[in-house]
Amino acid sequence: MEKLNLSYGRKRVFKLKTFLILLFISLLPAVSFFSVSYQIKIMKISKLLRAYPEVFNNLSSTNLDLIEGQVDNLVVSLSDKEKERIKSNEEIRAYIMDVYRDTYFLRFFFNEISKSSNKFFLSGVMYDGQRFYIDYYEYGTTTQLSTETVYSELGKYYKDLTVQILDEKNFLGDIKYFHYVWEGKK
Amino acid sequence: MITVPRKLAGIIALIIFVLTMLGSIIYFTNSTYKYLAKLENKFQQVRSLYRNIERLSQESKKLEELKNMIINTSNFIVEEEIASEDLKSKLSELFSGKLVPTSYILIKSSSDDPIIFKKEKVSYTLIFKGNF
Numbered sequence: 381m382e383k384l385n386l387s388y389g390r391k392r393v394f395k396l397k398t399f400l401i402l403l404f405i406s407l408l409p410a411v412s413f414f415s416v417s418y419q420i421k422i423m424k425i426s427k428l429l430r431a432y433p434e435v436f437n438n439l440s441s442t443n444l445d446l447i448e449g450q451v452d453n454l455v456v457s458l459s460d461k462e463k464e465r466i467k468s469n470e471e472i473r474a475y476i477m478d479v480y481r482d483t484y485f486l487r488f489f490f491n492e493i494s495k496s497s498n499k500f501f502l503s504g505v506m507y508d509g510q511r512f513y514i515d516y517y518e519y520g521t522t523t524q525l526s527t528e529t530v531y532s533e534l535g536k537y538y539k540d541l542t543v544q545i546l547d548e549k550n551f552l553g554d555i556k557y558f559h560y561v562w563e564g565k566k
Numbered sequence: 567m568i569t570v571p572r573k574l575a576g577i578i579a580l581i582i583f584v585l586t587m588l589g590s591i592i593y594f595t596n597s598t599y600k601y602l603a604k605l606e607n608k609f610q611q612v613r614s615l616y617r618n619i620e621r622l623s624q625e626s627k628k629l630e631e632l633k634n635m636i637i638n639t640s641n642f643i644v645e646e647e648i649a650s651e652d653l654k655s656k657l658s659e660l661f662s663g664k665l666v667p668t669s670y671i672l673i674k675s676s677s678d679d680p681i682i683f684k685k686e687k688v689s690y691t692l693i694f695k696g697n698f
Contacts, residue, residue: 393569406579410586417594424602432609434616448601451608458615465622472629479636482668487661490654501681501688502653507671517680557680 481537481566485512488533489562496524512538514562519551523558530562538564636665644694650675653690660694670695 394402425444429436438454439447486505493500498520506513518525527543535541540563547559648656653673660666672693681688 392572394572394575396568396570399570399575402575402579403582406583407586409583410590413587413590414593417590417598421598421602424598425605428602428606428609432613435609435612438612448605448608451605451612455608455611455615458612458619462615462619462622465619465626469622469626469629472626472633476629476632476636476665479665479667483661483666483671486657486671490657501675502673502690503675503678505671505673507668509669512671519680551680552682559680 477537478566482507482509484537485514485534485562485564488530489514489516492525492529496520498524509566511563511565514560516560518558518560519555520558521554521556525560534562534564538566540565632665636667639664639666639696642666642694642696644692646692648690648692650688650690653692656692667697668694669697 422444425447429439429442435451435454439450441450485507489502496518498518500519501517503515503517504513505515523545527545530543531541542561542563544561544563545558546561547557549557551557644660646656670693672691674691676689676691677686
């Protein structure tokens with residue numbers, strides 16, 4: 381008996397329903413991936429909120445869409461608070477530094493002469509709340525209180541600083557006296 | 567009955583698969599991976615700000631204490647005549663590690679000229695005034 385090939389030349393087709401099912405199946409992996417990544421996002425955000433209680437305690441809503449905006453606002457308000465604290469601390473520090481400068485020149489002078497083996501005679505000190513003036517004599521073969529030290533140390537805190545040697549004379553044998561004047565402004 | 571050629575259906579399904587997968591990957595990268603990294607960064611910023619504010623508050627407390635201590639010691643006047651050997655101890659006593667707001671200082675020796683130690687007795691006029 382002769383075999384008949386009835387499908388020869390026939391176009392292979394899908395019914396519309398089958399085609400739609402095929403489309404749906406091709407969409408499934410992407411939808412799953414999308415769904416998994418969204419779940420990962422939720423899990424990670426929850427984990428982050430647990431790890432950062434300082435953020436969690438300041439959130440008014442844990443709605444995922446609102447979290448970023450709330451954190452941004454929190455950053456701005458905390459930055460303002462930080463700036464405010466820095467400013468207030470700087471003001472107090474400036475006041476303390478101002479008080480420190482009221483007597484620092486005198487403390488420095490007595491500290492330096494206590495380290496020296498030369499003898500010193502303090503002739504006068506004057507301070508009017510803005511300017512200071514120290515007049516003293518140093519006795520020795522050479523001067524030990526170096527002008528550079530005075531400039532570098534007092535220069536940190538005072539303006540218009542001058543260290544002048546008014547007089548240098550032989551005193552007893554090879555011992556000289558050096559007459560100095562320091563002046564400066566707060 | 568509506569039919570779709572198999573080849574065409576296969577190509578359309580493949581294109582949809584590739585495009586939607588690409589979309590999902592892009593979503594994951596931008597909306598999940600990058601978003602989480604950015605969010606964590608912001609959380610860290612909040613933590614660091616909190617810690618900084620806490621540190622500044624502690625510092626502020628100490629500075630306030632010091633300032634109050636200074637203000638409480640500002641009302642004083644010292645006017646005396648003292649011997650030269652007592653000058654240093656008197657000043658040490660005045661300063662003694664604390665900060666004193668001072669508006670006026672005068673230390674004047676009884677001699678203006680260079681002295682010979684041990685031979686001359688020198689006394690000092692000492693005036694210290696605080697801020698009122």
